[in-house]
Amino acid sequence: MADYSSIPSPCFVLEETRFRKNLQLIADISKAADVEFILAFKAFSMWSAFPIVREYVKGATASSVFEAQLCFEEMKSLAHTYSPVYSEKDMDKILEYSSHITFNSVEQAKRFMPKVNSADHKISCGLRVNPEYSEVETALYNPCSPGSRLGVTADQLKNGLPDEIEGLHFHALCESNSFDLKNTLNALEMRFGHLFGQIKWINMGGGHLVSHKDYDTNHLIETLKDFNARTGLKVIMEPGSAFAWETGFLKTTVEDIVENKGIKTAIIDASFTCHMPDCLEMPYKPKIRGAYHEPVKGKPTYRIGGNSCLAGDFMGDWSFDKPLTIGDTLIFEDMIHYTMVKTTMFNGVPHPSIGIIHNNDNFELIRTFNYQDFKSRLS
Structure with missing residues (x-):
């Protein structure tokens, strides 16, 4: 299994094995039909x-x-x-x-x-x-x-x-x-x-x-x-x-946890509006690895918030087996299609890196983004 600790945060990660499975299916349909x-x-x-x-x-x-x-x-x-x-x-x-x-x-x-x-x-x-x-x-x-x-x-x-x-x-x-x-x-x-x-x-x-x-x-x-x-x-x-479809994920990190009127929000180092816009447009609630997709009574429950200043840059709620803490990793599943193609640098929020986990489980960092990437889009 790939060493996720070597993957920077935030980062879009394509999993080659899953990707090839979809490609082979498409090739088989193409030939049969x-x-x-x-x-x-x-x-x-x-x-x-x-x-x-x-x-x-x-x-x-x-x-x-x-x-x-x-x-x-x-x-x-x-x-x-x-x-x-x-x-x-x-x-x-x-x-x-x-x-x-x-x-x-x-x-x-x-x-x-x-x-x-x-x-x-x-x-x-x-x-x-x-x-x-x-x-x-x-x-x-x-x-x-x-x-x-x-x-x-x-x-x-x-x-x-x-x-x-x-x-x-x-x-x-x-x-x-x-x-x-x-x-x-x-x-x-x-x-x-x-x-x-x-x-x-x-x-x-x-x-x-x-x-x-x-x-x-x-x-x-x-x-x-x-x-x-x-x-x-x-x-x-x-x-x-x-x-x-289902060929990769977005790795993120919890940077803060805030509470208002009994709602706890874990704020991550990525943004729904900047990096996962289809979640808000469709809308749909993505899966988080290891989390309960719907709130479970008696378990720690959190809204997940993005790091832009847009008030609506959040999704919720998920439950977890144990309380979240600052520094925890959250893996958003199925984040390869209609994500990178729609991302923005609104607020100057840094763009997630891009990488691939190859068939041998080795992670390759393909691209990182910096201030010049943000500045070059403006004048």
């Missing part, structure tokens, strides 16, 4: 781990010019790029680093198609569509809510697809299962099935949590094979969370 899986950088952009990723999948999806460049440099491949909007100043670089470009609107497709056609390599273009169906309950993550800016609705395509569009893209899932996907595909085919004969590929976006212990991978494979048999379209899937 004859679909292409690519990594979504918006959930996981820890490029020091990309050499491991490349052993199992070859591509990635980018949501911006910077992500597209990262794909080219570190995944060693051209990106499948989608952005809600492209700007003139970014498009030349996006063309340079992309094999596929998906447009969010018909207007953007028409505006930039001449540039695409003048690129020095073949780029396949797609259009994001809105199936107007989603089983995502959290409004913040539902791209099919009324008035959504994401994707073209069927009534906007009464005259067919723009010239040179070769694919359709939809993204309507979030940590969802294969039955949610099947229902979404039914809605998609009902609204856009008449256009399938005009395209070569379909990108089913992300939100496919195939590495969750309760995910029915056999049902997913059957669903995808049935879709392919009916349509003949190449299927691309781009989950992010599934790659890094």
